[in-house]
Amino acid sequence: MLSYVARRILFSIPVLLIASFLLFTAVRATFDPTARLRASRDPEAVQRARAELGLDKPVVAQYQDWLSGFVRGDWGESSSTQERVLPVIRRAAWHTFQLVVWGVLISAILAVAVGVFSAVRQYSIADHALTGMSFLGLAMPPFWFGLIAIQFLAVYPRDWFGLTQTPLFFVGLRSSTNVGFGDYARHLVLPVLTLTVQIIASWSRYQRSSMLDALSGDYVRTARAKGVPRRRVIFKHAFRNALIPLVTVMALDIGALAGGLVVTEQIFSIPGMGRLFVDSLLEGDANVLVAWTVVTATSVIAFNLLADVLYRLLDPRIRFS
């Protein structure tokens, strides 16, 4: 397995290089990091900045400069904020990480519960209701759901119950004046809810489907025929096997989530990876964007690899080649 992992990591290097080069070139071709300076009354401001940012060199030379620094641990400087890129990425990734961890944790628990319940009670009223809610969750745009959630779970309750502040907060992940886990939790509920609605809907469908497959398997029928109790059949035999496809899907989804949750982060003013991407793109900040791409692509590759490894661990019949 180790040689398989090593080979996969080796193959991912050219992918990262190509992705970073394409993005660097595309950003340089389409965004001008000196555009903001055109509002300056100083006619030389733009030309000075172009020289200082090295924009007068060919794009390939600019990329080489960036790459040689990157491999030596120097991720460069943001052209818009003049901050070092590494702390910028680290800060944004930490915000996204918090959202993703809580979101995935809650989504996984609820999606598995809903999926298993729906499969075990197939075609019951509850199954139909949960299926309908799943489709509703899948169809609901996060930006709309987020704003509705703010209105109905934060703003209106304050008015209805005459509270001095909203029961749930929706700006950032903590208050300046009120620290502690309670405050943190009150900030987390709405963004995590917005994030999880679609994930729960999607994962619960996978779980239901794979659980139904498992429940119709010969080994389940055999276990039942042998008189194994129903609960034991469901959880010991069917459930463990039904988890395998979901774990794979989860690993792939988490990898993609590392790139940030653009809409959720925007609505709830969370400075995560999604917002960093949008802000950097609009500023034409190639150094930050390329670093963002490398981090995100690495995450996707890592979680793809993790999905394969987990698949192997959960299902010993699978062999790597």
Place this chain on the structure above:
Amino acid sequence: MTLPDRRRRWHLATLVLVLSLVAAGCGDGGDKKNVATDVAEDAPRGGTLVIGAEQEGKCADWMGSCGGASWMFWTYGALTMPRAYSVEKAGNTFEAKPTSLLTGPATLVTSPKQVVTYNINPQAKWSDNTPITSKDFKFTWEQVAKGDKIYDRTGYDKIDSVDDSKPNVAVVTFKEPYADWRTTLFGGSFGIYPAHLVKDHSELTDGYNWSGGPWKLDHWTRGTEWVLVPNTNYWGEKPKLDKVVFKLITDTSAEFQAFKGGEVQAIYPQPQLDAVDQISAGLPGAKAQYTDQTGNSEAFSMNTSRPPFDDINFRTAVAYSIDRDVIVNRLFSGVGVTKAIQTPTAAILSPFASTSAFAKYKKDMGKVNEAMGKSGWTKGSDGIWEKGGAKATFSIKSTVGNKRRELTEQILQQELKTAGFNLTIDNQRAGDLFGDQLPKGDFQMALYANVLTSFYPSNCNLYCSKNIPTEANGFSGNNYTRTRVPELDSLYGKVESELNEAEAQATNKKGDDALANHVSVLPLDPLPNILLTSTKIVGPVADNPIQGPFWTMWGWGLNK
């Protein structure tokens, strides 16, 4: 490893992860009390005010090329950097007044060279109790005029020397006359930097916690918030609030929700349609201030170097085809602005403006027919003007996604259609429009705002031929309309260096009139400023078009 061992490790890892996330939630919030003293007014003392901020600056190096962001300067720079002059309301207009940094107005000598002498208040000091001296003036000039990565050297590049031989007197000698010395130099949007605390302006990139104003920075968490506390060593009146938190909320809908939900107590939204609609619908518990006395001027700009707008008769006909009041009324009647502006000079500079220069351009089909006829256009069977087989069709560019501008364009399209013109809408990303297409002249008509960066007319910057962007000058300069009129070069050029203010005002007015005759631009509205505050906030809440809405925050208090 046995199975239970492995499970224990998983449990341990899970516990560590959960604890680390819980710890993140319990992290340092840094609630430092810093109660102000020397308070004379009735506003209550103490408390924390939370304000929603739509934008965050790129850095706190106001003179650096990462500077130039209004929001950050209004909420941090203007409150912490000393300045020689401030822009303050005087009756119905604004004027530059010396601040308490000076003992009185600076003295101006105009001959043989322009020399300005600033007498510095001996009580003025930095937050570390070091006096503010002429060395700080000299340092600021040297940094702007000679430093690297500077946003705008305008004005400072006209200075020949700063004499700092007397600590309380800064004598500034100019190489050539510079009229806007009061509000651009040693204040403006840069402030004065402390020579004893800063070696190079770029050190301020990530913020600074010294101050020469009523507030100082407590902390700045990028992307999240920046927090100010009173500067207890400020020589003037000290703030009443314990702390002011500026929370970054970039989404306008979320910003209004946060204000309505009480999560923030003040917001300063851009005058977009949804903001105006929300205000029109009513915001309980809110005080709203609107003003059309701003430094902004939204206008239809016409590219005079490209057909069809290279023909003055065509431009004149278009100007007589539009009822601009209808547009402004539709956009801003909710905040009390119903009339189009009639001058290219910003509303806050009314003493310099010929306020009815463009008033003649009202919808008048007779004048449209006359102007188009002069250039040989005739109306086709479809009611559209045509000449030599070509229809009178042109496009307008603006920023994509801006609902206010999109609506403006749609109304314009209707108005022009009835006058015999086909208008197509071709909106662009802001970066492409301002970074590439306007500088390169790749447009026919464009809709955008000119924003005043100092309290002095900058019409030469926009309409003098020396400021036309060209390949030769690297597409620098802001004369996007390619206006090339010797009379304007002379008039607006003179305003830049005219030290006699009355003469400068008269000259600028003549320039406005000349520009109206040339009609390369058609002013539309002043983009009103909107400040919404909770009724809990008491004190002198007053918007300032240059120093921002929070410049009097030292006097604000918060009712329980």
